[in-house]
Amino acid sequence: MKSIFQKIVNSASDVILDKHNETLLALTCILSEGHLLIEDVPGVGKTTLVQTLAKLLDFKFSRIQFTNDLLPSDIIGNSIYDPEKKEFKFFEGPLFSHLVLADELNRANPRTQSALLQAMEEFEVSQDKQTYSLPKPFILIATQNPKQQVGTFSLPESQLDRFLMALELNYANKDSELKIFQGSDARMAVKNLTTLVSKTEIIQHQENTRKVFISPLIAEYIYELLNFTRRNQSYPPLSTRSGLSLSKAAKAYAYIHDRDHVIPEDIQKVFVAVMGHRLGLSEGVKVGKKLAEEILQGTKVPV
Amino acid sequence: MSRLLLTDYKSLAFCIFTSTLLLFPDVPLWCFTLGILFWLWRLFCHVFDFTIPSRTITGILSFLALGVVLLDFRTLMGKEPAASFIVILAGLKSLEFSEESEKDFLVLLGFFLISSKFLFSYDLTYLILSIPIYVLLTLNLFPTAWLKASRNRALLYLGKVCLLAVPMAALMFVFFPRITKKLMELPTSSRYGTSGFSESVSPGSISRLSLSAEIVMRVELFNNATNLSSLYFRGQSLEKNSQMTWNYLRTNEGIKKSLVPKETDYKIILEPHYRSYIFSLRNTERMMTETLGIYHDLDFNFRFDSFLEKKAVILASFGEARPQVNAVTIARNTKMPDMSMLTAEQQKQIQVLVSQLKGKNARPEQISKSILDHFSSNRFAYTLETGENPSLNLHDFLFKQKKGYCEHYASAMALLLRLSGVPARVVVGYHGGEFNPMGNFWTIRQKDAHAWVEYVNSQNNWIYVDPVSVVAPQRIELGSNVYNSIINEMLTEDEIRKKISSTDTISQLSMWFDNINYRWSTFLLEYDFDRQKDILKSLNLSLGGALVMILIALFIISVFINLLQKRGVKKKFSELSFNEINNWAAQFDLQKKDNEGPVNWLHRILQQLPEKNKNSQPDLEKAFSMWIQMSYQKPLSETENKRTFSEIRKIIRRA
Structure with a gap:
């Protein structure tokens, strides 16, 4: 970190x-x-x-x-x-x-x-x-x-x-x-x-975060995760924006851990937090998180 | 270590062992026994977990084996010496097999073993037997762990290789220049002749063959359909006799090169018998084959100019003109048999019989007929049960035993004819055979071996006469196949007919297979240099042109393969690295879970790694971080990735 x-x-x-x-x-x-x-x-x-x-x-x-x-x-x-x-x-x-x-x-x-x-x-x-x-x-x-x-x-x-x-x-x-x-x-x-960090520094970090690299394999992984909900009737389908959010969050997570590229574990770490409310909808975040865990379990990590 | 071959490489061991067994008929017994002994030794080491012999021991043994093979054959060229040496080498190599890297060499030996069997026989049966071995051997070329992880993928890959190899093989077959006769003349020892046929016949020597179902030749008749009773394949006429034994008498009289048949009356596909005889039908005048020269003597006994070491296709045509038998031949064949072994009384008894048979009329035809009558009216029996008894004499046969197989009758009849002053000799060959209605050809086996008599008639021509036709007419009518099965049963005429007409499914199947096999080997054998030239001519190509075409085709294919691989590899260096790691982990029964990320997987591996492998942790971590970087970092150049991959492989191999 x-x-x-x-x-x-x-x-x-x-x-x-x-x-x-x-x-x-x-x-x-x-x-x-x-x-x-x-x-x-x-x-x-x-x-x-x-x-x-x-x-x-x-x-x-x-x-x-x-x-x-x-x-x-x-x-x-x-x-x-x-x-x-x-x-x-x-x-x-x-x-x-x-x-x-x-x-x-x-x-x-x-x-x-x-x-x-x-x-x-x-x-x-x-x-x-x-x-x-x-x-x-x-x-x-x-x-x-x-x-x-x-x-x-x-x-x-x-x-x-x-x-x-x-x-x-x-x-x-x-x-x-x-x-x-x-x-x-x-x-x-x-x-x-x-105070530990200044606003300008935070803005700098935010800019650096955007530069974190998403490899084709990671993009594929994100797609597979979204596709899982689209193929499967029992999950609310996840939007493209949610996928974008996931990649943003994963980038930041990777950046915090001092990496210039996202690895599958980054995706896995933020996935539940990013998708919980999107999956839970009116049922609440708690339900959504459970669904998100299931999706993670059921999706293959591309290598 | 001593358990590696028979536990982890079971299929490889199976391949080598089976191919060794298949080579049994082709290598000398001492070689085969040695090969099997090495395997037993190996098994012993395996069961009791003994250390396998060191490289020095096996090295010395292999040099010794090479020496003995050289002593035995005086050469390493040719099928038998090479096969013998490979059998021993494979045994030794399996014996000292202790680590995975040696696998490839063993696989190579396996390919040699199994190929030497099939390529020399042209036999479809061996091809079918070989295919599973080829598949297993090729599968063994894949890394073991890889195979364990995805056998289906390995098979798929193998399929792809075959897809490329089969058209390539066909192309090579059609266009690759045939090796000319001179090059094919590798030294082969003649001691493994498969034909039971020899240049001498004595009582029992042919009945000995009556149980052998080994195929001698297949014959296709084109012009006039012939029935069984006229299918006498003449092999050799035997003119020299001592007692009941007849031998070939070599004369160089009137030997000529056979003319090329104008049209083919029949075709023989002769199995290699490592002798020079050719079996021909009555009145055959001309014969030819591709690889060898054919000669015949005055009596149209055909012979190759060297020993027959591989299957040959012989085309033959009939002719009418037969020269009269010359005086020298008559004199040679009228030579009185030596009767000195018999007692005076026995000689007298024979004399009486001969004069009885001769009667007043001394015409050869008449004498021949009265001899046949003597056999049929005095209850002479046709049987296999007399056994091998080369010392049987004429008197005993005529007056005591009164039963025998074809060679007894032929020999006795020829002797009686000579005693009556008629020039006569014994002819050995084959009679009858099994007709394959599907392929429209006859299959002649060892059990169809037969002997009959020729005598010179009053017009000075050789005449065939078969004493068996009166003793056991059914043998001649039905062929040995059916006859031998009914010879010891008392069957009525109707029952016999029924027996002949009933063809069961198995024999149908075997005929069907034999037909395919026949077509296959004729196809392979008949595609010779001339045929190739014809095809090239029809394609407007010279031989050089064909070679150039092969080269171009090879080039195109290699480019194609290269492209295919490049494209495959481009996106896959990371995957290859993954495979390396996966293979490595597979030995500890660790598999990456589908939903597991690489880092988590590494942690799991490190946790579950056996205590003794803990020291490979830094290597593993390094390989993992390299792999993760390659997969998920900004892409580097291909060469960079390749280098990383080989680095990972090195590290993993070390770990």
């Missing part, structure tokens, strides 16, 4: 215990300029994870708590008339940050949810015929409650597809939980963290 990423993961795990793998995947997601969906019950450390990453990476962080009465302008911002200059002035909303935590996204009504769409896809927002670019890098980390929680609007398929990865955080293991109960406030620990 590249030493800088090793450091980041180590520092993060000091604050948020027993989430090594999730941190790594979140980092992968950031490097491949993708957005992250975290699905889990409240109170397992979703917010802490995001805050930790923001602090370590020197990202401007904002948090939007979604409720069913939240309006699009509440997150994008408002144009307000400036009587002195006799023009409308745009006041940026919380979306104009590097790392946006959209907490409990599925509590918002669909209209507000879809307002995020443009931001996620094009890294810009439109207000009153004006288009405003979001800061670079821009990463949206949304959390959602599992389906069975009351008062939720499930995310539509098109929106789910825009998240590069979906993670579950799960409860920490016993040792870690005991430590949590004994330890000091996590929020305080986050504040004490030192």
Whole structure:
């Protein structure tokens, strides 16, 4: 693993215990300029994870708590008339940050949810015929409650597809939980963290990630994985965009591990995270992950 | 180590052993025994896990064997000496076989063994027997682990090789210049003659052959369909006699080169008998064959100008003109038999019989008839049961034994004729045979061997007479095949007819196969130099042109193969490396799972590797990282990949 990423993961795990793998995947997601969906019950450390990453990476962080009465302008911002200059002035909303935590996204009504769409896809927002670019890098980390929680609007398929990865955080293991109960406030620990890498460096890493090589064999492997769901009636067919996401994520994973080419293991490591929410759809990430495991098991690695 | 050959290379061992067995009739007994002894030794080492003899021992043994073969044959050229040496060499090589790298040499020896059997016989039977051995041998050329992993692929590959090889072989057959006669004259020892036929006949010598089903020749008759009773294939006339034994008397009188037949009346495909005789029908005048010269004497006894060492196709035509028998021949054949061995009383008894047979009328025809009458009216029996008894004398046969096989009757009759003053001699050859209706040819076997009598009639011409025709007319009517099966059974006429007409499936099948085999060997044998020239002529090509064409074809094929391989290899260097690694892992029963990535697989191998192989870990890791880089990194040049591949192979071989 590249030493800088090793450091980041180590520092993060000091604050948020027993989430090594999730941190790594979140980092992968950031490097491949993708957005992250975290699905889990409240109170397992979703917010802490995001805050930790923001602090370590020197990202401007904002948090939007979604409720069913939240309006699009509440997150994008408002144009307000400036009587002195006799023009409308745009006041940026919380979306104009590097790392946006959209907490409990599925509590918002669909209209507000879809307002995020443009931001996620094009890294810009439109207000009153004006288009405003979001800061670079821009990463949206949304959390959602599992389906069975009351008062939720499930995310539509098109929106789910825009998240590069979906993670579950799960409860920490016993040792870690005991430590949590004994330890000091996590929020305080986050504040004490030192920034390890600058924004420009992250942008550089993102650019390098794009240059990681995907060999024909790997492309074939990705195709075989997608094709498995298309041939098989019992799986929701995976889109071409999902395949592209998979290759992006694998590139980042390979980059983190200091390689300039993707190997089948990279694909395997990120596959479940990338495909879980795409396969689970309205059933939830948990179901999707199980399906993703099955697909991995059933697909031959080309040599 | 001593278990390698018989456990891991069972099929190879099987091939070598079977081909050795197949060569049994062609090599001297001491050679064959030695070959088998080496195998027994090998088996002994295998069962008790003894160390196999060192290279020095086998080396010395092979030099000794070479010496003995040279002493025995005085040459290494030719079929028998070469086959003998290869048999011993294969035995020794199998004995010292201890590592995989020696496999290729053993496979090569196997090819020699099995080819020497088939190529010298032209026999379809051997080809069919050889095919599985060829397949197994070729399969053994593949790496063992590779074979273990994907036998089907190996077979597929073999199929592809055959697909290229068969048209190539056909092309070579048609266009490759025939080797001329001179080159083919390799020294061969004459002691392995397969024909039981010889230049002398004594009581029992022909009945001895009556159980041998070995094929002597096949004959195709073209113009006039002949029935069994006139199918006398004359081999040799025997003029010199002592007691009941008759011998060939060599005379150089009137020997001439046979003229080329104008039209073919019949065709003989003669199996090699390592002698020079040719069996001809009555009144044959001209004969020819491709490879050898044919001569005949005044009596139209045909002979090759050298020994027959491989199958020959002989074309023959009949002629009418027979010269009168000259005085010298008559004098030679009227020579009174020596009766001094008999007692005076026995001689007298014979004298009485002779004068009785002669009667007042001294015409040869009459005497011949009265001798036949004597045989038929005095209950002479035709039987195989007399056994071999060269010392049987005329008196005992005529007055005591009164039974015998054809040679007894022919001999006795010729003696009686001479005692009556008629020039007479014994003729040996074959009579009858089995007709194959599918191929329209006759198959003549050793058991059809026969002897009969010729005497000079009052017009001074040689006349055939067969005493068996009166003693056992059915032998002549039905042929030896049927007759020998009924000879000891008391059957009525109807039962016999039934027996003849019933042909079972097996004999049908064997006839069908024999027909194919016959066509195959005639096809191979008749495609000679002249035929080749005809084809070339019809294609407007000279021999040189044909050679050039072969070369061009070879070039095109090699380019084609090369292209095919290049294309295959281009995307596959990584796959070849994978195969190397896979083969290596296969020896520990480790297989890459389909859904397993390379790194995970490496970890699994390292985990499950037996303790004693742990030291190959660094090599393995290196090979893996090279393979992974080659597969998944930005592609390098072909040469680069090739180098990496050979590097991986080296590392893996070392591990």
